[in-house]
Every structure is written in C-alpha cells, then in structure tokens.
Amino acid sequence: TDSEVAALLLGMPITPALRDGIREIADGNPALLQNAGYLLYQELRANRVPDPKTFARDFLSATEQFFQATWELCNDLEKILLMLIALCSLEGRLSDKRYALKGIDTIFSQKEIELNALETRGIIKREEQAGKATYSFASSLMEWWVVKNIQNSTEAELQERQKVFLNLMSHKQAEKVKDIIRLMWKNKDEVPSIFEWIGKVIAAIPKGAIKS
Known part of the structure; x- marks a missing residue:
C-alpha cells in the first residue's frame, strides 16, 4: 500500500516519481521494499545520484532468491x-x-x-x-x-x-x-529487457531522484 511504501522509505529525500517506481517493482512487499530502500540509502548517503541500470542489477541480485523461492x-x-x-x-x-x-x-x-x-x-x-x-x-x-x-x-x-x-x-x-x-x-x-520492466525507476532517476 502507499502507506507501507511511505513508511519504509521514510526520511529518504527522493521524489514522488521515484517512490512510485519503487512501488512498481516491490508493491508493498516488505522484503523487496527494504532491499530497494537500502540500495538507495547507500547511494544517497554517499551524495551520489543512483545509476538506474546499476540499481536494477543490484536490486535483482539482492532479491533473486526471493523470486526463486516464490x-x-x-x-x-x-x-x-x-x-x-x-x-x-x-x-x-x-x-x-x-x-x-x-x-x-x-x-x-x-x-x-x-x-x-x-x-x-x-x-x-x-x-x-x-x-x-x-x-x-x-x-x-x-x-x-x-x-x-x-x-x-x-x-x-x-x-x-x-x-x-x-x-x-x-x-x-x-x-x-x-x-x-x-x-x-x-x-x-x-x-x-529488465530495464523496460522497471521503467518508472529508470525514468525517475535521470529526472532527479533526489529532492533538493
């Protein structure tokens, strides 16, 4: 739900567009949201704008076992x-x-x-x-x-x-x-490709993932 996404990404200075993109790939699943949030947090803490394709690969690598088990x-x-x-x-x-x-x-x-x-x-x-x-x-x-x-x-x-x-x-x-x-x-x-499947995340990052 929107409230679950907001709660798990609370305090992260990301745009609504990127938050929507994260919901598209995780849609309220706590494990997936936590992985997405962690990867974004690592980049934001280092004052880096996340690279969309790197984020996609890292997220898939971190969650592949989840999809396999499902x-x-x-x-x-x-x-x-x-x-x-x-x-x-x-x-x-x-x-x-x-x-x-x-x-x-x-x-x-x-x-x-x-x-x-x-x-x-x-x-x-x-x-x-x-x-x-x-x-x-x-x-x-x-x-x-x-x-x-x-x-x-x-x-x-x-x-x-x-x-x-x-x-x-x-x-x-x-x-x-x-x-x-x-x-x-x-x-x-x-x-x-995988990059088309996570289109909202890909689109949101170049437009400014981080709130000013």
Missing part, C-alpha cells in the same frame, strides 16, 4: 496461472510478432480460488475493469522473472506441463499457448 513454493497449477498472466501482459510486445490469447478470461474466472490465494500471498493483484476481473503481477520484477523462466524452459518441460494445461483449457488452447512459448524461444532478443 516460484518454487507455487504448485504446478499456480505456476501455469502465473505463466498465463505473464503471457497476457506480454501480448503484442514481441516486436512484429503478434499473438492473441483467447479464452484466458474464462480460465481465470474458473480458477478464482487459486488466483485469490496468489493475491493473498502478494504475488499478483486483481483489478476490476468494466465489470471484469483482470490480474497482474504485484511486482514488475516478479513478472520479468516469470517471463525469463518461460524463456529458459525446454521442450521437455513444456511437455511435462501438458497435463496441467489440459486441466485448464482445451487441447487447441494448450497448443496455442505452447506455440507462443516456442515463439518466445525463437525471439528471445525481442522480449523487453
């Missing part, structure tokens, strides 16, 4: 749901390679219990748009981590997930999802 604690169904949320978010962002995930809303509506559990654990967040529930990652870096996990998966792992896919969707939909994942494998260079 993923490993998910069961197979939850992992597939997270993959689908990531693929929906990535839809249309693979340069000129376009794809459309049809029927995903129906799948999500049928798995509200599992999605609510992921929301309760702070992994995803739910919003209502035009009377329809939409899901996104609470942390943009968690989303990036899931996308990288998809990119680094293998054909054997994809086939192992076939049973879970078919428990969620039709055979045709499952083949479509697998084709999209294979498309990602072939176009790894076109998947947005």
